[in-house]
Amino acid sequence: MMAARRQQGELLEQVPLHRYTSWRVGGPAERFYRPVDLADLCAFLAELPADEPLTWLGLGSNLLVRDGGVRGTVIHTQGGLDRIEAMAGQRLRVEAGSACAKVAKFAAREGLAGAAFLAGIPGTFGGALAMNAGAFGGETWERVEAVQTVDRHGVLRERPRSDFQVAYREVCGPEGEWFVAGILALDAGSPARLAEEGRALLARRGGSQPIGKPSCGSVFRNPPADHAARLIEEAGLKGYRIGGALVSEKHANFILNEEGASAADIEALMGHVRDTVLIRFGVRLEPEVRIVGEPA
Numbered sequence: 001m002m003a004a005r006r007q008q009g010e011l012l013e014q015v016p017l018h019r020y021t022s023w024r025v026g027g028p029a030e031r032f033y034r035p036v037d038l039a040d041l042c043a044f045l046a047e048l049p050a051d052e053p054l055t056w057l058g059l060g061s062n063l064l065v066r067d068g069g070v071r072g073t074v075i076h077t078q079g080g081l082d083r084i085e086a087m088a089g090q091r092l093r094v095e096a097g098s099a100c101a102k103v104a105k106f107a108a109r110e111g112l113a114g115a116a117f118l119a120g121i122p123g124t125f126g127g128a129l130a131m132n133a134g135a136f137g138g139e140t141w142e143r144v145e146a147v148q149t150v151d152r153h154g155v156l157r158e159r160p161r162s163d164f165q166v167a168y169r170e171v172c173g174p175e176g177e178w179f180v181a182g183i184l185a186l187d188a189g190s191p192a193r194l195a196e197e198g199r200a201l202l203a204r205r206g207g208s209q210p211i212g213k214p215s216c217g218s219v220f221r222n223p224p225a226d227h228a229a230r231l232i233e234e235a236g237l238k239g240y241r242i243g244g245a246l247v248s249e250k251h252a253n254f255i256l257n258e259e260g261a262s263a264a265d266i267e268a269l270m271g272h273v274r275d276t277v278l279i280r281f282g283v284r285l286e287p288e289v290r291i292v293g294e295p296a
Contacts, residue, residue: 007035007040007043007044007047008035008036008040008043009033009034009035009036009040009041009044009080010033010034011031011032011033011044012031012032012033013030013031013032014028014029014030015028015029015032015074016028017029017057017060017065017069017070017074017293018065020057020060020076021060021061021063021064021065021216022059022060022061022063022122022214022215022216022217023060023063023064023214023215023216023257023261023263023266024214024257025064025065025067025214025257025261025262025263025266026064026065026066026067026069026070026263026293027065027066027067027068027069027070027263027293027294027296028069028070029055029069029070029073029074030069030070030071030072030073031072031073031074032073032074032076033073033074033075033076034076034079034080035075035077035080035081036080037080037081038081038095038150038156038180038181040080041075041080041081041150041154041180042150042154042155042156043154044075044154045150045151045152045153045154046153046154048073048152050152052072052073052152053070053071053072053073054072054073054075054152054178055070055072055073055074055075055292056074056075056077056126056178057074057075057076057077057078058076058077058078058096058097058123058124058126058127059078059099059122059123059124059127061122061123061127061216061217062122062123062127062131062133062216062217062288062289062290063216063289063290063292064216064263064266064267064270064289064290064291064292065263065292065293066263066264066267066291066292066293066294066295066296067262067263067264067293067295067296068293068294068295068296069293069294070292070293070294071293071294077095077096077097077124077126077180078097078099078124079097080097081095081096081097081098081126081180081181082095082097082098082099082102083095083098084098084102084103084106086106086110086112087183089185090112090185090186090187090188091145091183091184091185091186092106092107092110092112092115092183092184092186093181093182093183094125094181094182094183094184095125095126095180095181096124096125096126096129096178096179096180096181096182097124097125097126098124098125099123099124099125100118100119100121100122100123100124100125100128100133101118101119101121101122103115103118103125103184104116104117104118104119104198105119105198107184107186107194108189108191108194108195108197108198109191109195110191111188111189111190111191111194112186112187112188112189112194113186113187113188113189113194114138114143114184114185114186114187114189115143115184115186116136116138116194116197116198116201117134117135117136117137117138117139117201118135118138118140119135119198119201119202119205120135120136120201120202120205121133121134121135121140121217122217123217125140125182126178126179126180128140129141129144129147129171129179129182130171130178130179131169131170131171131288132166132167132168132169132170132171133169134169135201135205136201136204136205139168141161141164141166141171143184143185143186144161144182144183144184144185145160145161145183145184145185146158146159146160146161146182146183147159147161147164147179147181147182147183148179148180148181148182149173149174149177149178149179149180150177150178150180151176151177151178152176156180157177159173159174168221168222169221169288208250208251209250209251209254210248210250210251210254210256213248213256213257213258214256214257215248215254215255215256215257216255216289217254217288217289218253218254218288219253219254219255219270219273219287219288219289220232220253220270220273220274220285220286220287220288221285221286221287221288223283223285223286226283227253228252228253228285229251229252229253230252231277231280231281231283231285232247232252232253232273232277232285233252234280234281235273235276235277235280235281237252237272237273237276237277238252240269240272240273241258241269242265242268242269242272243261243262243264243265243268244257244258244259244260244261244262244265245257245258245261245265245266245268245269246258246269247269247273255269255270255273262296263293264295264296267291270287270289273285274287
């Protein structure tokens with residue numbers, strides 16, 4: 001447990017969350033806190049009422065914030081909790097607010113192999129830990145050795161990987177704790193070769209996914225032995241639109257904010273895609289994106 005200190009971060013009220021989500025939609029946060037570091041986060045949490053609703057926000061990818069906004073306090077981890085540190089034994093300690101792409105580049109520079117897939121995850125490391133995010137055939141928890149968590153009272157704990165049950169896009173562990181850092185166990189590699197691998201993976205991503213339009217990444221989980229994108233495309237839904245939300249013509253498992261979409265447009269389009277695939281193929285697609293907040 002860290003020594004208590006007064007909070008030093010920035011606490012704001014009624015902050016529009018569309019500024020902080022990759023879909024560029026979402027109503028206001030009732031309260032919005034940016035910690036300056038991990039000790040500051042613990043101090044802030046220790047002072048909160050026990051019943052205060054908490055929502056954690058990194059880069060705002062894989063997240064749909066409804067138009068009515070979010071009650072309680074949103075904690076913005078990017079910027080304050082973004083330290084990455086090389087450790088002995090070919091390991092990295094990564095804080096939750098670090099962008100996954102930044103982690104991949106840092107590992108390559110250090111000559112540490114096994115983290116290149118993180119370049120394909122458009123969020124922060126905390127989100128990757130929470131959902132076992134993956135890309136290019138790699139998954140986050142394949143490399144996790146241990147994590148650090150915090151509870152709503154600001155108490156920090158170090159936990160081994162064995163304290164968690166990990167599956168495809170799902171991680172279950174002790175209740176009432178959130179990830180604030182993790183340790184990755186990696187392998188030795190050549191910095192030059194790893195940098196080249198990273199560039200190749202990013203080029204591959206750019207060739208298969210819509211880049212430059214607001215989206216959240218993949219919307220639905222892949223069902224067992226199949227791909228959500230294949231099912232959505234086979235259902236004839238590429239280019240289908242509700243309001244300003246559009247199923248991408250390039251990758252069917254992406255929904256784009258094409259023309260000033262609302263969160264309600266996106267959620268309605270998600271429902272239409274889910275229902276159409278269920279009727280057509282008997283497969284119920286499960287969302288990979290997390291939906292928070294209140295309707296308008």
